[in-house]
Amino acid sequence: MATWLGKTAALAATAGLTGLAAPVWADTLPAFNLYGLPGLIDMPTAEPAPDGTLALTYGYVGGANRGSLSFQLAPRLSGTFRYTGIQDFDHPASVDGIYYDRSFDIRFQIFTETDWRPSVVIGLQDFIGTGIYSGEYLVATKTLAPGLAVTAGLGWGRLGSYGAMTSVGTRSDTILGTGGQPTADRWFRGDVAPFGGISWSPDKRLTVKLEYSSDDYEEERRSSDFDHGMPVNLGLDYRFDNGTQLSLYYAYGSTVGAQLTLPINPKTLGVPGGTESAGLPVKPRAPGSAADLGWTSDLPGTSDSVEAQLARALERENLELQGFRLEPTRATLRVRNDTYGAPAQAIGRTARVMTRLLPASVEEFVIIPSDRGMALSAVTMRRSDLERLEQDAAVDMLARTSFSDAQRIAPPVDLQSHPRFTWSLGPSLSYSTFDPDDPLRVDIGASLRGKLEITPNIVLRGALTKRVFGNLDEIDRESESALPRVRTDYGVFAREGDPSLRTLTLSFYGRPAPQVYSRLTLGYLESMYAGASAEVLWKPVSSRLALGAELNYVERRDFDQQFGLQGNETTDPVSGITRSFPKVNGHVSAYYDFGGGYNGQLDVGRYLAGDTGATLTFSREFVNGWKIGAFATLTDVSADDFGEGSFDKGIMLTIPLAIGTGTPSREGTDVTIRSVQRDGGARLSVPDRLYELVREGHEPDVAASWGRFWR
Template sequence: MAACLSGLALATAFPAQAEMKPTLSFRGVPGVIDMPSGESQPDGTFSMSASHFGGIRRGALSFQISSRVAATYRFERVGDWNALFPGDSSTYEGKSFDLRFTLLEETDSLPSVTLGLQDVFNTGKDGAEYIAATKTFGDRLKVTAGVGWGRLGSYGSMGSPFGARPVSDFGLGGKPEPENWFAGPAAAFAGVEWKINDAWTVKAEYSSDAYAEYAGTRDVFERDSPLNFGVEYSRGRFFKAGLYSLYGSEIGLSFQLVLDPKTAIAPGGRAPVAIGKRPSRSADPEAYDGGWVTQPDAGTVLQANLAKRLAVDGIRVEGLAYSPGKAQLRIRSTRAEPEAQVIGRVARAMSHVMPASVEVFEIVPVAQGIGVSKITVRRSDLEALEHIAGNHAAIRDRVVISDAGPVPEGLVFPEDRYPKFTWSLKPALRLSSSLKGDAGLRLRGTYEIQPGLILGGSVYQTLTGRPAADPATPGPLPPVRSRSAEYLENGEPALESLTLAWYARPAENFYSRVTVGYLETMHAGISAELLWKPVDSRLALGVEVNHTKQRDTDGGFGFGEFDYEVTTGHVSAYYDFGRGYSGQLDVGKYLAGDVGATLSLDREFANGWRFGAFATLTDASDEEFGPGSFDKGIRVTIPLDWLMGRKAGNSVSRTFRPYSSDGGARLNVSGRLYETIRDYQGNELDDQWGSFWR
């Protein structure tokens, strides 16, 4: 993967690490060379890897969901799959998901032990199960031993301790077959790693994978030995590259990029200024005189001073309302900073700018022109608690987080706030689930007419690369997604979206959105949404209704190519489990007319990193859905602030599926309400309140 190669330059900024951290196998999971190990990555770790040997290319994305559970998405491409048949140069492409469970963490006397399910959804040719144990001796030697079934039990069988393995009814694939797990022949594998110094490691392993179809039936490569050897070079804490001798006949290469979302690459932001301290009322009673509110230019001056102080932290002033004793400042952050830190920075700025008579600060974060919460801070609490021990908990006990409420009378907007036009032209990269993609330019424009009323759109022009979609054969269902590759191939340039959106707060705890226009690359129409989300509740409920028509594949304004339109809708429940974990259940009708439900689970970090998995089951049959049987996948969001070492507030998101089809497809309308308003509400702020004073 290109990201792994570019990671070498990124890693040179960091010193080498002495300890023996887990390395990745050729399948992208913690392992020795081609075999897994019993180790796990630290909680939250995200890794990307690429490997090649014997005509087999693999790319993998792995995420340590918790300290004991990890998931991996892997893509494999094998050239000359039918090499034994002259004139047939077809290529095999397979995608699979793995799950790993840490059964035992390493201690001074015990090894770490992991149970793994390889290709758990039965989507490719990689199905296997294993139990592996790894023990570290000192800071240089590491030994792994394990037992595998399926692919990993195909060489050197020790018998079938749990009975015969049923014949796999692969069919359309995509469904777990738990009756096969740990059944059939079992075989042992083992490996050893020796860390020569902080940069170089040598490895050797005994493999229990016979590669029966690859090296036998297909003759992709010759498997002359179960022994593999390798040497790896580490640069910094992120990057590794390796050179290997595999199976007695092949030379292999691997690249690994291991990232920790909890540890920022970007340098720390600007150090916070101290709280502005007021003189005592007895020492300077005139400073507390509220007569300043009668000055005609008071709002303009205060607003300009606040905007200047907050601009250095990427915080924009959206409006200011005030009285002698209270001020409400509406703000919007343009960076991927922890939300509690943003609130703390705003409170500091207000302590320096607002006259001494203002005791109560109301900070209202704004998203899409609407207030999403109100954080009320007493100025005297800021002054008293700044330097005491445990000041984070102390200030949280006195801060009130409540519904944003209506726009206050007398709210003054910055002179240049509405209407406002912004635009950008930036390089862009689109990736498919097969880890192929194209690079191009994306032109975005936004015209904010008034609070909550936004006209926006984007145009994409491909510059180089392959279409960022996997070709799919349309089945019995309407081709609402299966022809996505045609949209990417034919649209140059392509109008991705052109919409008018209206956001509002129809009542306390309620939020609404109506979006009309070219909603996404493939569909245009109207989308309406209503969300109930109390600011202090972990639960939110929503309903969405859409009526759309399928667009032509040329990326223009036409609709004549398909003559397909549909009304869809979902009822949704959202729940915040705390500590960055959240879940979502959507029940309703999808774009192809099928009816069912989608369950999603996500983990999000304060700096904007996000990982999630989802599965959709509908009344579309396996045959109607096609390969994969039902829709499922993982999604990743990476903040560019973190990755590029600069503060820009941008991120890149991608969803990876083993198969793309028309069943379970939902409209890709942007700006859905829950993700728009949740960041500055009670539970989200509480999860990272420790950053308030930073």
């Protein structure tokens, strides 16, 4: 547990915690309790974190190591994922005397604080899990003076286990063996107990806390030697300039505890960039020059000369000219952006280059972002608006810019620079989380990657990986699933696949019709499966809605991850039962951009093991490239057949690589934290699915980053 949290904390620190000056939002941060929630010591408060706050906590008290990841999803709504290792806990699932538990929380602020009214929050703790930390609460917090706040609340479940004053119905206290199931039959039922406390901050660094706890630690007292001497806890927090919180506790009259909290706020980190060279300024035309069409008598020659100059100028901006069409009053330019994470920054730099090189009569600029050879949109603006508004806010330029489909008007791609080969040698990281035998397993090695662009929309790529050190090959845990082992043989692949041909694919991208995009990928699609994957996406340029469909035909690869295939049959190493699974799987998908960075996705179809169902994904994305989300998959597989965890679910985090470097980049590190990896709800991993590629060039995403247009 400590290893897992330590490496996670190191990731957060690398992403931007270390060396930062005091951020403004840190002054409004609440203290975080031992459950990773805004709170006192064990008890919650009604203080929300600033919108967008992401907090990693690692705490210890009474033999329990608690690590959590909390996210303030909206100003009033937050969620928490927690992983706990309880020492000397008497339970059949304990490993070497330690019981590992996963749990999820959600809380909502009903009332904000005013001069006369306290903040009021309602919360569900461990509402999807084994139930060992299950509890609900209604809590109010009021600031009495600067730095002085009082809290009072009512708790149910675990938070109602000490000093109960009444009871509401009956409540089961059974610990669920597989976990992962909503425990709605327990919510706000059983004994109800009061809790409360007070916190005082003499300055912005120190906070002293005193609480009355309604947690009896019944399971810990029954299973171990935990001594619940009294219900009063005392705590001291120290906050560093960057918001990091170090806490010390004396709890229940018998034990000491400590916690480290690492908060960041992607919303306030800004868009990566600043060390890149400044973009060219707009070059205004001379008065009256816009009417001069004399140059059009040699339109082909002028067009070729201007295209060559544009290509050189855009190359200096780290952009690639892929196609060009020049008319007397309009220029259409197709550009590829592999540099700027904010698409509007690439469009703005392209437009300013055009003002400097195009004949004066060209008034209308049509800029077409292109990715994988697909024309994504036509961004149209007037040159006179660029000249007039350069010193004004970017939003004024956005109001005069239009977006439309580019399929019929995009100039053809210039293939002079193709085929094109690129390669890289860099580190590789593979990981497995929350196996009770070892909560975090990691393989670190080297990866040789190569990409051959035959044309921009026909791409051959591959990756060879060699492990240097790690322990994924030690995974040898029995599967509780009654399904084919489509994912739980991961340890065997890790043992026998070193070195491994991780991927080798040939992909075709296209625009078969207006508002429609396509992808066909053939080859060794991922470390465990080879075959073919076909996808089509309908996405109007200005629409927040997109619809897609994907169909896959796959066979399982040999464990050594070379070129062989072993067919779609798996054998359980314990029971010896052989199970087959279908070669065909796929989904129909709906995507919706709710605005404000909130995105939803629903995938319905057949998964690798042959089970059918749906995956719901909800995420929040920030203009600077940070992305945080959660997903859940429910299929026709029962919780018993699925095994530990009951159904597939997890948290996704994308960290832009440009954070902390000041250099713009479209690259990012994706981290998926699953509560547990099983065989049910398992989906094929295919690189470069269409939606994320296409949406970056469409109006909602471009408009969201428009503040970078003049950068």
